[in-house]
Amino acid sequence: MNFEELFGDQYELEKLVHESDDHALFHARDRVLKRAVALRVHLRPDTPSRRWYERETEVLASLDHPSIRTIYHAAYRGDLAYRVGGWIVGESLAEACARGPRPVPLVLSIARDLLYAMDHAHVRGIVMRRVRPTTLMIDVASRAVVTDLRYSNRVLDLVPEADRRADDPFLAPEVRRGETGDPYADIWAAGSLLYFALTGQTPARDPVPVRELNPRTPLVMERWLMRALERKPSDRYPSAAEMIAALAEWTDPFTEPGAAGPAVILPDTPLNEAALIADRLCGQVHGKPVAGLGAVSVSIGAATFPGQADTLEELIDRADKALYQAKSGGRNRVCVWRGQPEAPAAPADSDAREKEELRN
Numbered sequence: 001m002n003f004e005e006l007f008g009d010q011y012e013l014e015k016l017v018h019e020s021d022d023h024a025l026f027h028a029r030d031r032v033l034k035r036a037v038a039l040r041v042h043l044r045p046d047t048p049s050r051r052w053y054e055r056e057t058e059v060l061a062s063l064d065h066p067s068i069r070t071i072y073h074a075a076y077r078g079d080l081a082y083r084v085g086g087w088i089v090g091e092s093l094a095e096a097c098a099r100g101p102r103p104v105p106l107v108l109s110i111a112r113d114l115l116y117a118m119d120h121a122h123v124r125g126i127v128m129r130r131v132r133p134t135t136l137m138i139d140v141a142s143r144a145v146v147t148d149l150r151y152s153n154r155v156l157d158l159v160p161e162a163d164r165r166a167d168d169p170f171l172a173p174e175v176r177r178g179e180t181g182d183p184y185a186d187i188w189a190a191g192s193l194l195y196f197a198l199t200g201q202t203p204a205r206d207p208v209p210v211r212e213l214n215p216r217t218p219l220v221m222e223r224w225l226m227r228a229l230e231r232k233p234s235d236r237y238p239s240a241a242e243m244i245a246a247l248a249e250w251t252d253p254f255t256e257p258g259a260a261g262p263a264v265i266l267p268d269t270p271l272n273e274a275a276l277i278a279d280r281l282c283g284q285v286h287g288k289p290v291a292g293l294g295a296v297s298v299s300i301g302a303a304t305f306p307g308q309a310d311t312l313e314e315l316i317d318r319a320d321k322a323l324y325q326a327k328s329g330g331r332n333r334v335c336v337w338r339g340q341p342e343a344p345a346a347p348a349d350s351d352a353r354e355k356e357e358l359r360n
Contacts, residue, residue, distance in 0.1 A: 003041070006077055011039055011084075022049045027087060036087035037072065045079045055155040056148075057083045059126060067117035069147045088147070089140050093197060094133035101200045101214050104221065106142055111194050111247060113144035118186045118240035127153045129181045130163075131189050132170050133196055153180060169202040173231050184233035187243060191228025191236075203229055 003024065004013055011028040017038075018025040026039040042053045060083075061071040074083040093110070096102060102110070114136070121128060128149060135148035151159050157180065164176050172188035175181040195203045198221075199213040207229050210222040224246055230236050237243035 001043075006080070007039065007041075007082075011037065013039070022047075022053075028084075030084075036089075038069075038085045038087045040083050040085070042081040043079075045081075050081065052150065052155065053081060056150050056152075057081075059149050059152055059154045060085070062124065062154075063121060063126070065117050065120040067113040067143065067145050068120070068149075069145060088137045088145055090138050090145075092134050093136045093138060093144075093193065096138055097133065097196060097200050102197045104198070104217060107194055107197045108221075108247075109142055110136075110138070110144040110197055111190070112244070114146070114190050114193065115240045115244045115247075117144075117146050118183075118190060119244065121152075122183050122186070122240055125154070127181055127183060128186050128189065129153065129159060129175055130168075130171050131193060133193065136193060167205075169196075169204075172233070174233060182233075183239050184236050186240060187228050187236045187238075188233075190240070190243070191225055194225055195229065198225070 003026070007013065007028070010031055011026075012031055013026045013028050015027040016024065017027055022042060022044055024041045024043065026041075028037050028039040029035070030037050042050055044050060057071065057074050060069055061074065064070075069088070070086040072084045072086070074081075076082070093102075114131070118128060126149075128146065128151070130151040131146055131148070135146070137145045137147055139145060149155060151163070158178060159171065159175055159181075161178070164171055164178070166176055168176060170189055170192045172181060172185035175185050192203050195201075195207060195210060198210050198217055201213060207226065210217045210225060211219065224243075227246075228236055228243065237246060
């Protein structure tokens with residue numbers, strides 16, 4: 001089939017990304033709007049998969065959220081159905097985790113994006129039911145984007161038996177048993193994805209606590225996440241909005257593994273503020289526990305910002321300056337110390353993976 005002849009008047013087909021008996025997916029460029037797009041073509045009319053494709057297109061188009069794939073246009077050309085959506089420059093969560101567990105600040109960002117997307121869908125009566133690491137994209141700005149709603153309740157009444165293995169960790173247990181699924185099922189799906197992002201492993205039937213696999217995970221985050229993976233739906237968060245609220249309002253501190261008290265973050269700092277600081281520090285928080293703000297030095301190589309940080313805003317400002325110097329100097333690590341330690345030696349050139357960690 002000559003796709004160039006069929007679509008070349010409007011789209012420049014730059015690359016065939018995937019082709020099957022039913023579908024063809026192209027990385028294309030809109031000739032009029034001069035932007036990259038994803039052009040997905042369904043090839044087989046009068047088949048069950050055609051109606052499945054059409055319903056998913058309708059559901060995607062009914063949602064308007066930056067963390068759900070955008071649909072720009074859909075139409076038919078002869079026996080072919082096609083839709084045009086945003087082209088996401090980035091990688092899937094599966095590809096990212098192939099390099100190892102993701103840094104805690106990035107996982108917090110993914111959590112916010114994914115849960116807000118789910119909440120946007122839930123208030124419109126849509127339950128996603130299955131989101132997998134291969135279908136959750138992370139763009140170059142570290143934003144998470146849901147790209148596949150084929151298994152949502154507005155597309156299919158039930159997830160087909162052939163697609164709900166008893167050991168599928170990204171489907172809630174009740175959905176695997178053949179139930180319709182509700183927002184509780186999406187909480188499980190979100191928990192499974194975030195568990196995978198933090199550990200690089202899929203959760204087992206009885207998931208191992210996150211910190212046993214990734215000791216850098218804050219204790220408060222482990223407790224927050226493990227509730228989403230309770231097998232009994234009513235033991236999970238009742239909605240994505242509730243899970244977001246729990247993330248934003250939790251007042252326990254970030255703690256370092258084995259530390260008796262808070263590390264760098266004030267004991268009464270809300271989790272969202274702690275996450276902000278940790279994000280600005282690239283997640284590389286080192287040194288002994290600091291009770292309160294105390295005398296904090298932010299060090300990068302031979303550059304040091306000593307002295308007393310009297311307010312949370314001042315600490316964030318120090319973090320910003322440290323991060324700026326780290327990036328502009330090609331460093332891959334930002335450290336927070338108690339008191340005034342000797343300035344650490346400039347780190348050696350980082351390998352490709354460390355650079356990727358900083359980029360993410």
